[in-house]
């Protein structure tokens with residue numbers, strides 16, 4: 001009895017004394033920025049996040065998909081919501097999603113993902129590379145954590161809701177290859193209906209977002225939507241910018257004719273390792289008329305993927321640039337170059353420079369992002385062979401993005417990057433430690 005009385009008293013104090021002095025109670029103000037925490041799954045190496053969706057709200061675990069078109073979730077199993085609204089053909093939602101397909105009659109039993117006279121937009125699993133022409137477009141409530149950017153060190157603000165967030169309803173089989181418990185993918189790509197575009201439209205903030213992926217599977221990184229200052233570190237004022245390039249041809253998964261790619265492409269002029277140029281066929285570094293070639297940034301690939309001829313030259317140049325003659329060991333899949341770690345000891349890996357257009361624009365990759373320990377004895381070059389004639393010649397993958405702050409500005413069509421935060425004595429998990 002005494003205990004519950006104490007609680008009542010305590011609750012009374014919390015409710016009536018604390019709220020006016022904190023911003024957490026203020027849900028009427030529009031947030032200027034939002035955050036989604038991102039973890040790294042140790043078995044699949046996928047980057048995972050979670051949103052709250054539906055009525056009543058339930059947590060939905062998702063694989064992050066930087067180049068993904070939109071949010072898609074499995075609607076075949078367990079989708080229950082009183083606020084689910086299918087997008088009728090010709091509606092504003094169908095137009096915003098640039099859907100060109102209207103399904104008049106479904107033969108399945110009516111419910112989320114199965115409503116007559118709705119438009120669709122095909123969801124794609126960028127990990128398994130499967131996509132489907134089933135994909136009813138719909139809206140539902142989504143709730144997300146805001147950030148109090150006026151506070152010191154960006155403390156978390158209240159959860160805020162988007163009442164009608166557009167997403168696509170996928171079938172259960174599309175989840176194949178995604179981490180355990182995942183129910184869909186969080187697309188951050190170059191469309192009007194990706195999460196960044198919809199969040200900035202809903203709250204009227206800048207069309208930009210930042211990703212900071214943690215290198216650890218036990219501490220979080222995050223995606224920040226809007227303009228987030230990092231007052232303690234100020235890396236955001238020291239980002240190097242490079243233009244984002246639009247690849248005019250979409251061909252990852254099913255799309256409508258004339259759809260551009262939704263991936264984030266940048267231009268790399270050359271690659272240097274320890275100051276030496278990697279000899280490569282530079283025409284592979286530009287995007288041709290069919291949309292092949294060039295360089296994109298991806299969270300769907302755990303390691304950077306290089307077209308075969310680039311990969312071979314890359315390994316060769318790297319091995320030569322190592323300061324000492326460190327013995328190679330038998331390559332351990334998926335890597336093509338591994339070294340005896342007992343010889344690596346205190347030697348630092350040669351710096352890898354991705355040379356971008358403009359003066360002194362270099363994305364620097366240091367040892368923590370270039371070498372990966374495999375087992376007890378080996379350190380491998382954390383890059384993989386993409387085969388001959390891949391769609392994209394250079395895909396900068398997750399391992400190379402970790403502990404780097406990347407800011408995608410859709411309005412200005414540019415990418416800002418910090419290179420390794422370790423040289424700022426910080427990490428992505430420290431930047432997000434408030435959450």
Ligand SMILES: *[C@@H]1O[C@H](CO)[C@@H](O)[C@H](O)[C@H]1NC(C)=O
Nearest residue numbers: 020023025026027028029030
């Ligand atoms: C909430 O914040 C807005 C903008 O900062 C302010 O105008 C409003 O008075 C605040 N409301 C409450 C209940 O504190």
Ligand SMILES: *[C@@H]1O[C@H](CO)[C@@H](O)[C@H](O)[C@H]1NC(C)=O
Nearest residue numbers: 105106108109110114115116
């Ligand atoms: C779609 O309309 C047809 C014809 O009216 C009907 O037989 C069918 O059950 C409807 N399907 C759904 C999913 O409502």
Ligand SMILES: *[C@@H]1O[C@H](CO)[C@@H](O)[C@H](O)[C@H]1NC(C)=O
Nearest residue numbers: 280281282283284288293389
């Ligand atoms: C360079 O790459 C382009 C595009 O794949 C190819 O057409 C051309 O033959 C290559 N040139 C050489 C010298 O290998």
Ligand SMILES: *[C@@H]1O[C@H](CO)[C@@H](O)[C@H](O)[C@H]1NC(C)=O
Nearest residue numbers: 329330340341342343377378
């Ligand atoms: C690595 O080098 C150590 C020391 O010379 C040696 O004992 C070990 O067998 C080597 N490991 C491999 C995998 O070659």
